[in-house]
Amino acid sequence: MAEQTDTSKKAQPKPAKGKTADTKSRTARQSHPARNRFLILLFLFVAVLAASAYLLMQLATMQGRLDELAGENTRLSETVAAQTTTIESMQTQIAEPAEPAQMDMTPLREMEQRLRQETDSLQRQLGEVSAAQRNLQAQPELGWKIREAEYLLNLASLKLQLEADVAGAIVLFESADRALADAGRDGVLYIRQTIAEEIAQLRALEQPDREGVYFRLESLAGEIAQLDLLLSLRESIATGDDTGAETAADAGFIASGLEFLGNVFVWRRWDERPEFELVAGQEEYIRESIRLQIEQAQLALLMRDTALYRASLQAGLEQLQSYTGAGGGSAAGLAAEFSELLMIDIAPELPVLNQSLNQVGEFLAGEPQ
Template sequence: MIILAIALAFIAWQGWQRLESQQQRLDEVAQQAEGSASQQAVSDLESRIDSGEAERDEALQSTLDDLRDEFDSYRSDVDETLGQVLDQLSQEQDTDEREWLHAEAAYLLRLANQRLQLEGDVDGAAALLRTADARLVDADNPALTPVREAIANELAALDAVPQIDRTGLYLALNAQQERISTLRLSQEIEEQAVTSSIEQPPTGTFQRQLARFGEELKDLVVVRHHDEALEALITPEQESYLRQSLRLVLEQTQLALLNEEKALYDASLDKALQLLNDYYDTTREETQSVIARLEELKEAEVKPELPDISASQQELARFIDNRYETRGQSGGDS
């Protein structure tokens, strides 16, 4: 439209120039006619002017028709090119949206693996896998079927992992600590005391008294050799020390439970059971009950075996790599 307006303005300007030129000629001819009194010359000049104006109008109309045809052709080409550009932009926008979905799903799968391996969070890993699968559903690409199949298998494996009630186990160990504080030590240890066989004061000479004291001293002092260090000498006076040691062992068991350290958990319970069997009265029913409960807690699963959920992450990474390679080959061919 702008080009057409410019062309019309240009043609009108030329017409106006021609009109002014013809008008000047007319004025000159009129002056000549008045001077020579030749009416015939004026008539011939007017006839030629009329003929020139008709030719000019015809040429102007032809030029306008040509400009309209060219403008219509140009507008058709522009509309076609604009349609192609819009289609291409739409396709690129759809591609970008899918790429975002693929990248988000890959990030969620990687996060699920980290959550399971580093924190042992089975529920958190399963939630991340389900979110990643929802992103792949939005991508709506049949080529992602192997990835979704791997996610389904991994979700089934996570559902099969046994649930561990760590809070319940912790409270159960705490309850046994309270019960142990009320248990009695064995009767033999409670009555242990150092006695002397000297019943009468020594008599006789100083040498006889010293010799007799030496013999009695050998009966009193017993020397034992041990290959390993003794845990602790347990006497009635050391009862509080024994109870505190056993309490610390059970607290160590609780710490191993929270840290999911199965080896330390079992070793701590074995140590607690050994102390109970060695230094507490196992003939009493309450002591046997505590020992049975600790042995039951030892069988509890502290850290279950976790499945491998990296297959879906690998499948999606392979899909993304193949997609980029295919796009690069298409770009090179074009």
């Protein structure tokens, strides 16, 4: 029997390794859901526990706040009760007749007395000011006339320096002299004497007639615009030939020799003068150039620029003589007009008259205010 048993044990086949692995895998899969359910239950328990703790904390906080509100309500009730009592007490006091207050009138009487004294003092001062004003009206103070004279003298000096207006400066000097006379001060007599001397200096100046010079330049420009340059040049040459012949007739020995040769030979004079021609448009250009010089001289006259005035007229005269000849002819009168205008001093030097102004300033500085 024992042999059979051993034989049967040997005869039983051993389980395969693959089946054992499958069995283990199923066992592991069956254990995973159980572990997951445990973790979920644990998480839910923790969450419920945390929520319960939070709710308990909120409940405790709310209970504390309710206790505070209850205490505050109690305090407010007490305050309202106290105020009600106070109001009732005040109403009772108002309803009762007030006793007359005893006041000390001594400070008020003292204040009234001081105010009366100040009022009397102000009335006295007002009377003094009114009396002084009446005195001023009876004897007016004209010291401001001296300052007016100073202003007029300063204006006259500026008019001479900036505008070279002698006539206007004389008027201002005379106005300043009248202002000093109206001031009624004996101490300004020497200033008036100085003003009279300065007025005499201005009247002694020879001032050019700028308006007349301007009109002469305007007339000269009109004559230049109508000038025939070619005809004037021919006339100038003809005048020069006639003058040369007269000079040769009085030349002594040379004249006798020429007369002898004239008896031997037959001299023949040209019947026609040589023709002078200008390029087309050149004559008009020359006239316009001279006119521009004249207009520039007019501008210099208005600006009182002596250098520019003379330079412009000199340039115009040179152009006229260059294209019309230096002798006679119709342009000789225009050249003479140029020369006369060149001799006019359009901006003579003016004196500096500040002595009277300085004297007025010194007088005002030393006068008591």
